[in-house]
Amino acid sequence: MIAILIRDLRLAVRAGGGFGLGLAFFLIVTVLVPFGVGPNSEILKTIAPGILWVGSLLACLLSLDRIFALDYEDGSLDLLATAPVPLEGVVIMKALAHWVTTGLPLVLAAPILGILLNLESSAYVWMLASLAVGTPALSVIGAFGAALTVGLKRGGLLLSLLVLPLYVPTLIFGAEAVKRGADGADAGLPMMMLAGITLACAALLPFAAAAAIRINLR
Amino acid sequence: MKLSVDNLAVTRGGVPVLEGVSFTLEAGQALLLRGPNGIGKTTLLRTLCGLQEPLEGEISVSTETMAYGAHADGLKATLTVRENLMFWAHTYGTDNVDAALERFNLTELADRAAQNLSAGQKRRLGLARLLVTGRPIWVLDEPTVSLDTASVALFGDVIREHLAGGGMALMATHIDLGVEAEELDVAQFKAAPPKESSDFDEAFL
DSSP states (O other), X not given: OHHHHHHHHHHXXXXXXXXXXXXXXXXXXXXXXXXHHOSOHHHHHHHHHXXXXXHHHHHHHHTTTHHHHHHHHTTHXXXXXXXXXXXXXXXXXXXXXXXXXXXXHHHHHHHHHHHHTTOOGGGXXXXXXXXXXXXXXXXXXXXXXHHHTTTSTXXXXXXXXXXXXXXXXXXXXXXXXXXXXXXXXXXXXXXXXXXXXXHHHHHHXXXXXXXXXXXXXX | OEEEEEEEEEEETTEEEEEEEEEEEETTOEEEEEOOTTXXXXXXXXXXXXXXXXXXXXXSSOGGGEEEEOSSOOOOTTSBHHHHHHHHHHHHTOOOHHHHHHHTTOGGGTTSBGGGSOHHHHHHXXXXXXXXXXXXXXXXXXXXXXXXXXXXXXXHHHHHHHHHTTOEEEEXXXXXXXOOOEEEEGGGGBOOOOOOOTTOOGGGO
C-alpha cells in the first residue's frame, strides 16, 4: 500500500501532476480579497478566519476529480482492483496522497497568508491547528465523492455538488475555532468537533468509497 | 492447480450476454477464447477476475491466483518504464523487475518516460507486468494488440515458458501465437435475448 502512496506522490510532483494547483488558487484568493474588500484592517481582521477556511476548502475541491479519474482512464484502476491490496487501502492511500500534495501545503501556507488578511496574532496557532486537523477530512470526503463519480464523463460538476454539503461541518467548526482563537476565547470545543469529523470520515468513508468503485468498475 | 468454470452466466450493463459457460484448465494449459466482437469475451474475463459479479455459476479458484491483463496497460505517462513496473512489483510483493524488463527487451528503455514509448513498446511494458505479478493464471484480453511480428513471437515464447512452469493462460485473441492451446468458441454460450415481460404496463410510464 505504501507503493501506491509513493507512486501518487511521484505522479503529483512530475510535470502535469497538478501539484501546486490548489496552493496557487489559495494564494490568489487570499491576495485578491484585500483588494476587493478594501484596506480597512478591522474588516479584514473580522473576515480573515472565514476567508482562509473557504479558500483552502475550494482549493482542496479543485484537484479532487484527479484522485481516481486518471487511474480509471488509463486502466490502472482495474488492475489495482485485481491486485492483492484491498480497495479500501487504495482509497486511504490515495486520500493521504491527495492530502500531502494539497492539504498539507495549504496548512503550511495559511499562516503566511494570514498576514495579508491581518489575522489576529493569537489566532495563528488555531489557524494552523484547525487546518491540520480539518483538511484530512476534506481529502477523505473528496476521495469518496471522486469514487462515486469515477466512471462519469465530466463528473467534476456532480462531484462538487456532492462533496460541498459534506464539507460544510468541517468549514463551520474550522472557521469557528480560528474565530474563537482570535477573540481569545476557548477553541477546544470546535477543535474537538473538527477532530471528530475527521476521524469519523477516515474510519467510515474508505469503505463507502471502495464499494462505490467496485460498482463503477462493473 | 486446476481452474474449472461451471455454468457461468455473465452480464454486461445488466443484460445477460453469456450463459452456461463451462470449461476446465489444468496447470500448464492455455485456453484461447474466440468469438465475434461484442459476444462478451471481455465481460467473461472481467467476471473471472472478480471485477464483476457472475449472474450464476461457479469459479473453482480464488481471484488471488489471477493476473488480469486488460485492453489498457495502466501505465503512468510521466513515470519511467522501470518505475511503472516497480510499482506493480511492490504492489504484488515481488522484486523480479529486471528479469521482466530483460524478457521483454525493455532494458534499454528502462529509464525512458512511458509517454515517450511507441504503442508496441507500451504494450510490451504492460505485458511485462504479468511476469512481475508472480501469479499462476494469466487472464489476458487481446494481449497482442499493436505488437509487431517479432514481439508477438517473443510474447508466444513467454507464454510457453509460463505454461512450462506450471502456469495457466486464458486469452481472448484473434491471432495465432504459436502456443499449443485449446480453443473455446464463446459464441455457443450466447445468452437468449431477455424475454418481453408480459406484465409490462406501458401506461405506467
